[in-house]
Amino acid sequence: MRFLFIFILLILPVPVISEGIPFYLELLSDKTKNCFLRFFETAVSNDFSCSRKFNFLEKDNVKKRASFTAGKDCFLRIVQEKCDPDRYDVFNYYYEELVDTLTFIPAHSGCSETYYRLNAQRCYAQKKLMEIEIERQLERHPGLKNSTEVMVLCKNIQDCMEGLCFTEDEQSEIEFSLVVPELTVSHFTVCILTIDKELPDLSKYKCLENQSFYVKTPEFLCERYRKSKRECLRAVTQDYCGRDVVKPVEGFLDDLIDLKCKNVLFGN
Template identity: 25%
Template sequence: MKSLILFIFCLIFAINCAPGAENCTKEDLKECIPLEKKLESYASKYKGYRMPEISYNSSIIVCKDIKKCYSDLKCKNAKELKEDVDIKCSKFEYLTAAIHVCSARFYRAVYSKKYECTSKFNFITQDLSAKRSAYQNGKSCFLEVVKQECNPESIEFLNDNEKYGRFVDILTVKPDDKCRGFHHELAALECRPIVSSIEKSIDDLKKNDPKLVASISRCDEALTCVKNACNYPLPYQVDRKCLMLKLATTSLGECESKVHAKWPTVSKYPCLNGTWPMEKKVFCLNKTVAGCFEKSNQSERHGGYIKGESCFLDFVRSDCNQNLFEYFSKNYKQFAETMSIKPKNGICLDPHFQLNGLRCKGFADELNSKKEFIFDNEIFRNDSRFIYVSNLCRELQNCMNESCTYGETATEKIGRECDILELTATSFGRCLSKIRKEKPNISEFECMNGTDFYSGKPSVSCDKFKSRRKCMKRIMRKNCGKEAIEDYRKCADTLSNYFNCN
């Protein structure tokens, strides 16, 4: 009976019950592994770029050798390994013609509406039959764009009727290859221009900006695109970026930005009135509502929100709409917990991270409205205006460090901007400001010959403070005195770092 049950079970689930059907061992693959590594080196070296003809010819030889190697094996997964090689090798023809690069440029041109003819055909769509019609009926338009945007080898390849037909097949026929084929790579490339447009909108966030509204309307398109592109890197980040855009345009997002950006006067808020000394009144807001943002300890931060409830609600009543005031009045405890207690799941889409990301935007808006004054005027370190803006910049940097909604690159960039901001209040910074405004004659300094000295280009700044650092030091000393160059090396390094001088 047991044997019969086992026999039926094997038939139902198509299990190979015969002995010996095991996966390939390392010993089985000892002849194939070196060839696989060699093949992988070709694939990784030229991924997304043009593969030279000599490398292509070599890769084809390796492809034949490794296919034969896997064909000779009798172990269970040898067939699957050979299929994987077939997929990898099928891409090499397109690498020689730089089709990855050409396709990316074509998609950008379509999204930007750079060429009038592209608006007549549905080149970018998730409907594969409609896409096929577009590439067949709009072939002349496609080739017109390719001629202007792509490399000669891509143009030659795509003008060949047979190769163009194969290219259209790859674009419009979804293979059952477990997301390993060229079709999926092209699908991911197709998403990049629209995702990039959303990222740019986040960088230029302005409320009620028509461009921002347009970006939000493109979010659904972007999300659909990355969902269908199975190998699009980190698709959840697209969802997060769209959520950030939507939050920023809501009344909640707008009010949150106001609350975290403005520093209200004492007279405007009842919770700050009374007979307390000024430092006690300031404590009410700065130390309970704004100050608690700086706390890394969750219990301290949560306590700050609880103690500062009356101040927070007074602020909302004054600066936000009535609906928001009623919402916060009824849900303040939940709001305080959401803001101050980091969720255990660590998912960046959680409201905790999104709302704290808006807190950073509040700091950024306030900083942008104040920093130009610092750059445009002669400021000293003990000036209260400088101290306020400098602290604000570091608060923004700390906020971004804590938040998962900002990448490492953006946070490092803010750190460099804070360094430059602080540099303006030094004798070094004031000297540079003086030279920029007065434009003294530097012709006597032959070491600066050939430099567009008063250009604001980063490359010129790198030239002055890295390549010709000693010469710049002499110029600053003559025009501003010894005090301006007392900490010259450190200040010059700060500028070089800011401009990413190599």
């Protein structure tokens, strides 16, 4: 029996893991992180009919575990379609360990833990959906725009982020997005998102006074949007987005300052 068992082990198919990397390190790879982002984007948008049968976006870990266990075939179908080819083999072979990683909060609460890294991709997928919805709303006639839909998506992102690890910048960006819907659903916001993604070198703008344009903490956002800094904001956004996106939202920026920055700013 012992020799039979060894023989069976030898003939079992073993997934090809690049360069012999252990599974727990595979989970930390960019390929895995990007795969989960694509998977959750698919789940959010319901691009695969099978994903509608399982709540892969569930926050409760017990329910999430049930969804991923029952939805294994669906999960792997999406991975096979959307991710690097080797992810399918690795995830299929180590599926139970993968589900454990997604659903058991680690004893050590460091944000570098795989649990936080992979589950965070769910929130990033929802953020991408919100950005698409903002652009969709802006294509509508002004009288038909519905900022409520965007606000619901924004609130979903905020709920998703709760209990996970995100930087203060990321948390503040979503929190500020919920304050003035008209500002969020605007070409100004689309322009800011574009600059954030492309990360151009803004060192030529002396008016930024050596402050990073990409920091999103309340202090930096309030300082950047205050009246005395608007011309600087206008110069940066107009150069990179081809038009004045600040002027149409001046009043909404004032509202944001009034609602969120009273305890941050001093004077005008």
